Amino acid sequence: MNVLAASFAPGLDPDPPLLAVRGLAKHYGTTLGCRDVAFDLWPGEVLGIVGESGSGKTTLLNCLSAQIEADAGEILYRCRDGEEVDFRTLPEARKRALLRGEWGLVHQNPRDGLRLRVSAGANIGERLMAQGARHYGGIRGEATGWLTRVEIDAARTDDLPLHFSGGMQQRLQIARTLVTQPRLVFMDEPTGGLDVSVQARLLDLIRGLVDEVGASCIVVTHDLAVARLLAHRLMVMKAGCVVEQGLTDQVLDDPHHPYTQLLVSSVLQV
Amino acid sequence: MSETGYNFAYLDEQTKRMIRRAILKAVAIPGYQVPFAGREMPLPYGWGTGGIQVTAAVIGADDTLKVIDQGADDTTNAVSIRRFFQKTAGVDTTTETAAASLIQTRHRIPEEPLTEAQILVYQVPIPEPLRWMEARESETRKMHALTEYGVMHVRLYEDIAHLGRIVKSYDYPVRVNGRYIMAPSPIPKFDNPKMDHMPALQLFGAGREKRIYAVPPYTSVVSLDFEDHPFEVQTWSDGCALCGATDSYLDEVVIDDKGGRMMVCSDTDYCEKRRAAGHLGPMSAPYAETEAAR
Numbered sequence: 177m178n179v180l181a182a183s184f185a186p187g188l189d190p191d192p193p194l195l196a197v198r199g200l201a202k203h204y205g206t207t208l209g210c211r212d213v214a215f216d217l218w219p220g221e222v223l224g225i226v227g228e229s230g231s232g233k234t235t236l237l238n239c240l241s242a243q244i245e246a247d248a249g250e251i252l253y254r255c256r257d258g259e260e261v262d263f264r265t266l267p268e269a270r271k272r273a274l275l276r277g278e279w280g281l282v283h284q285n286p287r288d289g290l291r292l293r294v295s296a297g298a299n300i301g302e303r304l305m306a307q308g309a310r311h312y313g314g315i316r317g318e319a320t321g322w323l324t325r326v327e328i329d330a331a332r333t334d335d336l337p338l339h340f341s342g343g344m345q346q347r348l349q350i351a352r353t354l355v356t357q358p359r360l361v362f363m364d365e366p367t368g369g370l371d372v373s374v375q376a377r378l379l380d381l382i383r384g385l386v387d388e389v390g391a392s393c394i395v396v397t398h399d400l401a402v403a404r405l406l407a408h409r410l411m412v413m414k415a416g417c418v419v420e421q422g423l424t425d426q427v428l429d430d431p432h433h434p435y436t437q438l439l440v441s442s443v444l445q446v
Numbered sequence: 447m448s449e450t451g452y453n454f455a456y457l458d459e460q461t462k463r464m465i466r467r468a469i470l471k472a473v474a475i476p477g478y479q480v481p482f483a484g485r486e487m488p489l490p491y492g493w494g495t496g497g498i499q500v501t502a503a504v505i506g507a508d509d510t511l512k513v514i515d516q517g518a519d520d521t522t523n524a525v526s527i528r529r530f531f532q533k534t535a536g537v538d539t540t541t542e543t544a545a546a547s548l549i550q551t552r553h554r555i556p557e558e559p560l561t562e563a564q565i566l567v568y569q570v571p572i573p574e575p576l577r578w579m580e581a582r583e584s585e586t587r588k589m590h591a592l593t594e595y596g597v598m599h600v601r602l603y604e605d606i607a608h609l610g611r612i613v614k615s616y617d618y619p620v621r622v623n624g625r626y627i628m629a630p631s632p633i634p635k636f637d638n639p640k641m642d643h644m645p646a647l648q649l650f651g652a653g654r655e656k657r658i659y660a661v662p663p664y665t666s667v668v669s670l671d672f673e674d675h676p677f678e679v680q681t682w683s684d685g686c687a688l689c690g691a692t693d694s695y696l697d698e699v700v701i702d703d704k705g706g707r708m709m710v711c712s713d714t715d716y717c718e719k720r721r722a723a724g725h726l727g728p729m730s731a732p733y734a735e736t737e738a739a740r
Contacts, residue, residue: 269592276594291579291600298603305603306596312606312672334607 192254194219194392195240195360200249202232202239208416209235213249215411215421219359222386222393224407224424226400226439232416233396234284234364240394241281241362242271256359276306280353280391284365286345289352290337296323296348297333303356322351326381343374350382354389361386363395367402379405400443404428412436455502455535461485465503465658469649472660477622478590479573484656494527494552495653497569501550504565504649505531510538512546517554517695517712524552541715553616555637557694557716560646562663568631570652573659575619575629595627598670606675615680621668622661630667636679636695641667686711687729689720 193216202209210232217223225233239246242263251263256278263271275281283289290299297319301309309315320330326347328340337345346366353361366382367375383406386393395406403410404424411421412433420433431437453459461483468482487495505511511531515524519541527550528539540546543556550567560566576586579597589595598619605612618635622628630641631650641648641661648661661667671677685692687708694716696709708729711717721730 268588272588272592272594276596294600294604295607297607298600301603302596302600305599306594310599310673312603312674315603316607 191219193217194221194254196250196252197240198250198252200236200239200246200251202235202244202246208232210239210413210416213418215418217360217392217394219392220387220390221409222395222407224403224410225394225396225413226398226403226410227413228398228439231413233398233413235416236413237362237364237394237396241279242275243281253360276303277356278359280356280358280361282346282349282353282361282363282366284368286337286342286349289349290345292338293336295334296328296337296340299337299348300352300355303352307356318355322355323348325385326351327377343370343378346370346378347381350385354385354391357389358391361391361393363393365397365399366395367397367399375402382406400428400440412439452534454507455505455531456488457485457499457502461499462503465499468658469500469503469660472649472658473647473662475626476661476665477626477628477659479652479657479659482656482658484653487653488530489526491654492571493523494550494569496651496655496658497550497552497567497653498527498530498651499653500567500649500651500658501527501531501548502535504567505535505537505548507535507537509548510540510546512540512543512549512715513551514549514554514556514713514715515552517556517697518714520714542719543713543715553632553634554695554712555633555640557691557711557713558719559640560644562645564646566644566646566648568633568648568650570629570631570650570657571654572617573629573650573652573655573657575617575627590626593625595621598627599672602670602672602675606672612671612675612677618677619670621670623665624668627670628659628661628667634680634695635669635677638667638669638677639679643667682709684709685727686717686720687727689717689725689730690727691717691720691725 195217200213201211300319669677
């Protein structure tokens, strides 16, 4: 199945994968978080991770994005300069430099990913300043540009995210993440907690921006509609294990594993 | 006359050794905050417990001590700390900047340039410059270790975005020796340039937070800024009302209940010296007259 998925991946070109995960496992004491997770992610590809609550999706994402420490396995990442590194064995300074520069993380709750008490502009500018931008005008220009791109009125550059609606906060978080042109973006339920019409707009936006920036994406969601819209490829998780992976349409239209069949059939058709 | 029943300079010798070790480490790593086992001192936190411990650890019997509080030698904090060391160490004290070998300061650097023969001890309330952006100590230590200082500029950015310029006017963050970001204690940013390549040793003691840090002599101290919003210090349209100085940091003093105000040097010693030398401001009586009135 792995081989099949690989050969059908959109990157038919001979580019090596951006991220290769092998045998990743995480236990919380005796409780299983996830185990035996293996996949490849190609440049520009969006990988969806679906499954029910407690299936280990977020654990997996947190392991990958260095929020928590995995117990075993390899996370092989190809850096911008072509060097391949095992993320888990990198010194912390390199890890944080990668997280700051080449990777981005969009939290489920925008309040986790934003500084609510500094202005929207500074939120976007923070990653730029962390990378050494020291020209106020330049930083501000970039910030207003990105606000416009995520459909937030540029007049609100100096307002606090605290006073933004949930949808605006989420879009601001996305702008803040994408401003440094990351190569790999992790998203945990990016549309969670938003109402349906806002969700649809946001999904459109994410799809467009990710494409524009040329980032690879790993999106965790329990919503199959989100997965269908965003992801090129899907990984289905159950009880900490990956039970099926393949092209999104293939997995959703012709599910093989009984659990995937259950998952797909339990979606309400309106 | 010194009190009996205390060790020289109040602290016991073991404590002084511990503090001196922290100071040595601090001098070796300019701007790095060294934790130390701060002792209870006979004055409340916030009154200079950090500075007083550093002073106690470095003071010798032949030192001449000057203590200033916001530039003044005659305010409660300065007077009581000066008297404390008079009593417990029997050292000479002075109000003259040039005559002092050791100066403990609360929130000012004397206007008169310091020399290699002097040590300046700062009282520090909050030693962590990243504190307002990042509440977790574990995280701020990592940020220092990995030179992750982007958030410091977020704060300055906010000032410019909301108010058009960097309004932070005291405790203005600096980068020491091209490495650590340091809180210079709440001195006005007017004093920041004096820290750069100062011939005197600068020691910082934070009693409540139990941190010591230092800037060795002739070390670069650069105030953070943006390329298009460079660092600048406070300026005043007029000079000191008493001595006419235009190059010193001025305090605003309310003189009546009808909105009357005067601007005077915050450094009292500097102001007095100038008046003694015959400099007069618009509101001053001739110096001899004020001396006669005393």
